[in-house]
Amino acid sequence: MADTATFSPSRRFVLGVIGFGAAGFAVGCDMRAADAAAGPVGQNMLGPYVRVGSDNTVTVFLRHLEMGQGVSTGLTTIVAEEIDADWSQMRFEHSPADDKLYGNPALGGMMGTGGSTAIFSSWEQLRTAGASAREMLRQAAAKKWGVDAATITVAKGQVTSGANKATFGELAVEASALTPPDPKSLKFKEASAYEFIGKERDPAKSLGRLDTPGKVNATAQYALDYHPEGTLTAVIARSPKFGGKVASFDDTGAKAVAGVTDVVQVPNGVAVVATNFWAARKGREALKVTWDDSAAETRSSDAMFDDYRKLLAKPGLEARKEGKGAAALQGAGQVITADFEFPYLVHAPMEPLNCVIEYKPGESCT
16 A cells, blocks of 8 residues: 555546546547647747747747636637637747736736736737737748738738748748837737637637646646655644734644654744645644634624624725715615625635745745
8 A cells, every 4th residue: 555645646647547537528629739740849939928839839928827717718819819820729828937028017017816907917918919929920921922011911820922821830930030020010900800809719619718628638737736856845734713823833743744854833824844745734734733812813703794784884984976875865765775794705716825936056946
């Protein structure tokens, strides 16, 4: 029997086992992973957000993380529309860590995902990225064929001028050598000409979400899948009450668990570090912590609701005043009132919140 302290089945292992038992279910699914190109694929950047491969794929670099909300498809669609690609060409990758190139302007310029900021904060940048890449492909074709760029049309991943025809992949090397055009010179599509935005996605035409196949066939990469050499896993024992702090702890039992390498107090609890998740979790279970709840939240949910009802009866902070709503209500023939009460809800994804930090002496953390 495997040692439970060292055996830590990966998400990919579990999906593989499930997939083996449901092999018949997968038949006919569009996995999008079997790209036809044989041999190594050349990759060419057409600006920081768009990469065109010699296999004719178009990859969009996303500064927002895909957490099930659909940004991998939504953001890629913006580029697909402006570059005039065929949807079957489109791929996505998460961008490198670089605030200067991929910072979120809605979050002060730092890289971050949240607040429903992905589409509105990326719209202009990705439209520009797609239109710029299209123009670079057009200019590359004009130079290659010796024709006026005005005679060249781009549609569904094909660049044509008279009898001349080429795919994006065939022009990618030449296009990547060009200087991106001035954004002010770019011409964007009219909304009436959109092929993807605002259209119903037909799975029969491979217009489904781009992240689905990778999640089904276990090729999608998560932070939990990344294991640099010497990777350790840490889990934290936190106070069961908001605001609770560590008074003291006994780590004897935790350190006795095979695989546990260290136990460290951190600002919000006690971290158990181990060579794998299961050992870290078992170590946390064996940890004995005495909590200082003197400054913690101790009210019950009912008590909190009572306090909020009392606050509701008091004048609040006026954010905006427009019209004469209060006076109108006083003179209304009938006033309908209703109370809506909601408990505190955690806004969290299904996957455990996690990150991977790789530290190399003399270098910055990644």
